[in-house]
Amino acid sequence: MSDDDDELAELRAQRAARTGQLSMSTLRQKLDHARGAGPDDTTASVDRDGPEPDEMHTVSLNGSNGHAASVAEDPGDDAGIGPPIPQDLGDDLVGPAVPPEEADGMDGDAWDGRGLGEPDVQEDPYRLPVTSEVALEGQGKYVASLDVDHSGSRVLSGSRDYSVRLFDFNGMKSDLKSFRQIQPFDGHPVHAVSWSPTGDAFLAVTGAAKIKVFNRDGTERGESLQGDMYIRDQRNTKGHVSPCTYGHWHPTDRYTALTSSEDGTVRVWDTENVVQKTVVKPTLAKPGRVTVSMARYSNDGHLIVAGLNNGTLQSWDIRGKFGASAAIGQVMPPTAQMVGKQDWRYVSGGGKVLHGAHAKDCEVTSLAFSKDDNTLLSRAADDTLKVWDLRKFKTPVHVWEDLPAMHPTTQVVFSPDERLILTGVSAGRDATGGALVFFDAQSRSLVRRIGMPSSVVAVQWHAKLNQIFVGVGDKKAGSVRILYDTTWSTRGVLQAVGRKPRGKNLFDFQAPLVIHNPHALPMYREDKPHGKRKREKDRMDPVKSHAPERGSAAMLKPGTGGNIGVTGGTLLTQYILKNQGMLRNPAEEDIRASILRHADKEGDQFSTFTKAYAKTQPERIFQEEEKDEEGSDKEA
Numbered sequence: 001m002s003d004d005d006d007e008l009a010e011l012r013a014q015r016a017a018r019t020g021q022l023s024m025s026t027l028r029q030k031l032d033h034a035r036g037a038g039p040d041d042t043t044a045s046v047d048r049d050g051p052e053p054d055e056m057h058t059v060s061l062n063g064s065n066g067h068a069a070s071v072a073e074d075p076g077d078d079a080g081i082g083p084p085i086p087q088d089l090g091d092d093l094v095g096p097a098v099p100p101e102e103a104d105g106m107d108g109d110a111w112d113g114r115g116l117g118e119p120d121v122q123e124d125p126y127r128l129p130v131t132s133e134v135a136l137e138g139q140g141k142y143v144a145s146l147d148v149d150h151s152g153s154r155v156l157s158g159s160r161d162y163s164v165r166l167f168d169f170n171g172m173k174s175d176l177k178s179f180r181q182i183q184p185f186d187g188h189p190v191h192a193v194s195w196s197p198t199g200d201a202f203l204a205v206t207g208a209a210k211i212k213v214f215n216r217d218g219t220e221r222g223e224s225l226q227g228d229m230y231i232r233d234q235r236n237t238k239g240h241v242s243p244c245t246y247g248h249w250h251p252t253d254r255y256t257a258l259t260s261s262e263d264g265t266v267r268v269w270d271t272e273n274v275v276q277k278t279v280v281k282p283t284l285a286k287p288g289r290v291t292v293s294m295a296r297y298s299n300d301g302h303l304i305v306a307g308l309n310n311g312t313l314q315s316w317d318i319r320g321k322f323g324a325s326a327a328i329g330q331v332m333p334p335t336a337q338m339v340g341k342q343d344w345r346y347v348s349g350g351g352k353v354l355h356g357a358h359a360k361d362c363e364v365t366s367l368a369f370s371k372d373d374n375t376l377l378s379r380a381a382d383d384t385l386k387v388w389d390l391r392k393f394k395t396p397v398h399v400w401e402d403l404p405a406m407h408p409t410t411q412v413v414f415s416p417d418e419r420l421i422l423t424g425v426s427a428g429r430d431a432t433g434g435a436l437v438f439f440d441a442q443s444r445s446l447v448r449r450i451g452m453p454s455s456v457v458a459v460q461w462h463a464k465l466n467q468i469f470v471g472v473g474d475k476k477a478g479s480v481r482i483l484y485d486t487t488w489s490t491r492g493v494l495q496a497v498g499r500k501p502r503g504k505n506l507f508d509f510q511a512p513l514v515i516h517n518p519h520a521l522p523m524y525r526e527d528k529p530h531g532k533r534k535r536e537k538d539r540m541d542p543v544k545s546h547a548p549e550r551g552s553a554a555m556l557k558p559g560t561g562g563n564i565g566v567t568g569g570t571l572l573t574q575y576i577l578k579n580q581g582m583l584r585n586p587a588e589e590d591i592r593a594s595i596l597r598h599a600d601k602e603g604d605q606f607s608t609f610t611k612a613y614a615k616t617q618p619e620r621i622f623q624e625e626e627k628d629e630e631g632s633d634k635e636a
Contacts, residue, residue, distance in 0.1 A: 164183075470482075
């Protein structure tokens with residue numbers, strides 16, 4: 001073996017010891033030593049710490065992120081150089097392994113996970129994908145809710161401008177435009193959007209008392225019923241009677257979703273038929289009706305947690321006979337209200353209730369579960385973020401304060417590896433201060449704060465894409481900001497940023513838009529007998545009795561009846577009279593001006609119109625003045 005080979009083997013051993021990994025040669029020696037076999041026996045496997053041969057059947061390569069990889073064959077002499085290439089090992093994996101520290105023999109280059117590094121670069125120990133940012137513009141107001149399907153190919157954004165926009169990374173160009181925009185209910189802002197676990201449909205919750213379910217392409221599949229607002233008992237209504245506040249699809253059941261409402265209930269829906277399945281009524285400290293501002297499922301779908309506008313948190317375990325126990329049973333409506341079969345169930349009480357979890361009269365804006373469903377995060381309008389242990393659901397484990405949340409759907413989420421907690425901060429009145437903040441879940445310290453142009457409301461970190469989606473905006477405009485890293489992130493928006501939209505070509509052609517008069521199409525023609533009755537009916541029709549516009553087919557003829565023709569076949573006489581101003585349309589003539597033309601003329605105005613009859617008419621005889629009778633007697 002040459003000196004170069006010896007030096008290369010030494011470098012491999014140093015790197016393997018530094019990164020906590022074993023080279024193939026060292027691993028094979030440990031394997032043979034543990035089993036007492038020859039150097040060619042590679043069928044058995046042992047751990048790095050040397051367990052007994054009968055305990056394991058795979059070789060575990062434990063990296064810095066704690067994931068195991070199985071070794072089945074000898075990959076050659078190059079094995080063990082640098083860390084293993086990151087593989088898709090599930091939601092726990094967020095990017096490749098943490099970069100090792102710089103050591104001798106690497107020529108001063110820092111390792112960046114790909115073997116290509118820049119000198120003197122300190123890597124982020126949390127591997128935050130925040131080095132690059134793009135914006136999905138177009139929303140008229142701030143984005144209140146967003147959701148990414150499980151495959152990471154489509155994004156939903158619900159805005160306060162009453163619309164839901166769908167973005168598809170597979171067909172998106174670098175202009176980053178949505179391929180569809182829908183309005184679930186006109187005039188109602190969107191509070192929540194949620195994908196089904198299979199990604200074939202999504203739920204849209206607005207300020208209306210109804211909800212809608214759409215398929216993957218945005219076509220409406222169904223709409224729920226609205227309950228009777230005059231029925232006081234909410235257990236007897238077929239739907240919400242007040243505006244909805246939030247909605248969440250079941251994480252594993254593609255036919256179940258829940259919604260919360262201002263009527264003080266949480267309702268579980270059958271999304272296939274869009275009908276009500278269960279009515280859940282939170283337990284209140286005193287009788288009344290309190291708005292349920294937030295409700296969602298746990299990650300395994302076994303728990304429902306709701307947050308109220310008075311700062312109360314309550315959870316229900318829905319495993320087993322949820323809503324069908326002997327204490328609760330099925331509540332049937334009175335006979336007077338028995339208009340149809342009521343097959344939904346009513347749930348009240350039970351579970352864990354914590355009054356005063358947040359400040360009084362402050363709504364809970366967001367809830368988030370850890371993967372083991374033992375830890376709960378709650379965000380509220382009292383500018384706090386609290387961590388709860390559901391096994392000891394009495395006092396918070398930790399509280400972060402001074403986090404403004406001016407919007408009713410300000411969200412909080414865990415990172416995919418649950419090392420970090422993300423939440424949004426609202427901007428002040430001067431439109432500054434909006435940010436996305438990161439907290440360490442173990443040390444409870446602030447890790448990073450990323451400023452945004454306006455308030456941060458919706459937040460989601462997609463595990464497969466390793467990209468952070470942030471919904472921002474204000475009353476004037478909104479957008480979805482996507483944070484990513486060109487090294488750690490995969491697919492998603494990276495597929496679209498490199499696609500340039502097609503430019504316009506000089507030889508492009510598009511057929512002109514032709515607008516047809518509906519009454520001129522054959523499909524609208526009706527064969528009716530002609531006669532006086534038909535003419536009278538046509539005169540009553542405002543469309544048929546409307547005079548044709550200038551230049552229409554009805555006017556393509558020489559002018560008649562005082563109208564000037566518009567075709568090239570106009571008579572020469574009409575053309576001369578029109579230009580000389582002697583031919584006027586009576587409908588366009590000012591009658592008052594015509595009368596005032598004679599106001600300044602002197603003399604008898606009546607004779608002006610009777611000169612033609614002066615020679616043919618007899619002489620007019622007027623009554624003569626009578627003489628005084630007394631005067632005549634004196635003369636006699």
